[in-house]
Amino acid sequence: MYISRSLLIIILSQIKIINISIINYLKIFKNHVYQYLHYIYLIYKFGGRMERIILKNVSKSYGSKMAIKDLSFNVKSGEIFGLLGHNGAGKTTTLRIISGIVDNYDGEVYINGKIGYLPEERGLYKDEKVKDVLKFFGELSGMDNKTIEKRIDYYLNRLNIAKYKNSKIKTLSKGNQQKIQFLVSIIHNPDIIILDEPFSGLDVINLNLLKDIIFELKNEGKSIILSTHQLEKIERFCDRILILKEGKTIHYGRLDEICQNKTAYVEYIENGKLIKKNLAHKDALNLIQNNNIISNLVKFEVRTSLEDLFIKDKNGGWNNGK
Numbered sequence: 220m221y222i223s224r225s226l227l228i229i230i231l232s233q234i235k236i237i238n239i240s241i242i243n244y245l246k247i248f249k250n251h252v253y254q255y256l257h258y259i260y261l262i263y264k265f266g267g268r269m270e271r272i273i274l275k276n277v278s279k280s281y282g283s284k285m286a287i288k289d290l291s292f293n294v295k296s297g298e299i300f301g302l303l304g305h306n307g308a309g310k311t312t313t314l315r316i317i318s319g320i321v322d323n324y325d326g327e328v329y330i331n332g333k334i335g336y337l338p339e340e341r342g343l344y345k346d347e348k349v350k351d352v353l354k355f356f357g358e359l360s361g362m363d364n365k366t367i368e369k370r371i372d373y374y375l376n377r378l379n380i381a382k383y384k385n386s387k388i389k390t391l392s393k394g395n396q397q398k399i400q401f402l403v404s405i406i407h408n409p410d411i412i413i414l415d416e417p418f419s420g421l422d423v424i425n426l427n428l429l430k431d432i433i434f435e436l437k438n439e440g441k442s443i444i445l446s447t448h449q450l451e452k453i454e455r456f457c458d459r460i461l462i463l464k465e466g467k468t469i470h471y472g473r474l475d476e477i478c479q480n481k482t483a484y485v486e487y488i489e490n491g492k493l494i495k496k497n498l499a500h501k502d503a504l505n506l507i508q509n510n511n512i513i514s515n516l517v518k519f520e521v522r523t524s525l526e527d528l529f530i531k532d533k534n535g536g537w538n539n540g541k
Contacts, residue, residue, distance in 0.1 A: 270331070271296050271411050271442035272317060277326030279312050286312040287466040290326070294411075294442045299433070301457035301474075302446040309466040310446050311339070314413055317444070332410025332442070333360065339415040339446075341400050345389035349375070349399055352388060353406050360407035367406070374402050378428050393420040401429060405436065412436060415446045430456070431514070454483070455507065455519050475501045486518035493517065 272294035279286045287309040294300045304310050315321040316328060318336045344352050350371060357367035375381040378398045383391055388399065397420045405412060414433075418426050433456065437443060445456055453460060453474075460477065462470040470477050483503035485496045489511075498506065507513050 270294060270329075272331070272444075273327070273329040274313075274317075275327040277313075277316065277324055277328060279316065279321065279324040285466050287316075287463070290463075290466070290468060292461050292468070292471055294444060296410075296442055297437055297440045298458040299437055299443045299445055299456050301453040301460035302444055302463070303450075303453060303460060304463035307465075308463040310463060311415070312466075313463070314338075314415060314444065314446065317411075318413055330411065333407065334411045334413065335404040335407065335409035336413045337401055337404040337415055337417055341396070343388045343396060343400060343403070346387060348385055348387055349380075349391075350384045352399065353402055356403050357406045362407055370406055370408070371402075374406070374432070377432060378402070378425070394422065394425055397421060398425065398429070401432075405432075410441060412441055412443045413446075414443065416448070417445070418447065418449060418452060434513070451519060454504075455513075455516070475504055484518065484520040485516070487512050488515040488517060 270293040274293070275291050277290045278288050290309070290313065302310050302313065312321065314336070316324055317330065318334055319330075344355075347355075353371045354364075354367050357370065358364075362370075371384070372381070375384055378401075380391075380395055380398055383395060388396060391399065397417075401414075401417055404414070417429065417433075421429060433443060433445075445453065447453065457474060459473050460470065461468060483498055483500050485494075485498060485503055485506060487494050496503075496506075503519070507516060507519065
């Protein structure tokens with residue numbers, strides 16, 4: 220059979236394209252296998268459980284300034300993880316690395332899931348309507364309109380701001396704008412939620428509304444990172460914490476382990492009566508795990524607890540609690 224030179228060139232070019240495609244697919248497959256095996260390795264190093272977030276020996280510097288150094292921790296599914304530290308301790312850099320905003324760093328980072336991020340520096344399209352802003356961020360993640368509308372209505376009602384659905388952002392109070400900013404971070408149903416100072420501008424009533432949603436998301440298996448200067452919020456919300464000083468870890472673990480032998484003052488409503496209790500810190504933490512207690516909690520004050528870890532020494536540093 221005679222094959223023209225032109226046809227032969229076409230056939231050979233197609234074979235070449237097929238070979239290149241096969242090679243590319245093999246490379247992609249190899250990369251996925253490598254990433255999976257590397258993830259299993261990291262899980263083994265961290266204790267053998269599938270985690271949403273793993274950081275191992277992560278360091279980041281800006282010029283000659285080291286922002287974080289040899290940072291290692293993990294965040295589990297269905298937990299609220301507290302990230303603490305004074306200004307300049309490395310909290311924001313850590314959150315930006317996890318969220319993918321900063322990608323030039325040393326060490327290993329594994330993220331398993333979709334991320335929602337509420338940054339400390341707020342940013343909303345203030346000339347747009349509430350529903351349009353929330354819909355825009357939902358569409359960015361590929362959600363269909365029906366799902367977006369359902370989630371918008373659900374969360375606006377949960378936060379008692381449904382009447383502002385067609386209002387422009389700039390007409391809302393600071394507290395209501397903060398609630399919209401929070402909804403932007405969760406509207407796309409992320410697996411990992413990063414909340415940097417989420418309670419700013421909220422009164423007690425609205426703080427409790429936000430708290431209920433945060434615990435609801437935790438119960439759904441979301442991984443939540445909470446960064447705030449309000450230590451009592453860390454005590455009320457977080458399962459484990461990481462405290463940074465000058466980019467390094469000084470405390471990492473469960474609250475009841477770090478804050479052992481401490482006390483707490485608790486007020487809550489029970490059967491229409493105000494109950495007041497002074498408890499050992501561990502007992503207080505166990506008490507507020509009760510859904511009826513946490514939903515009717517009025518006050519939770521830690522006495523000589525996390526604040527001890529923030530005491531300044533003579534040189535302006537921190538007491539590391541040791």
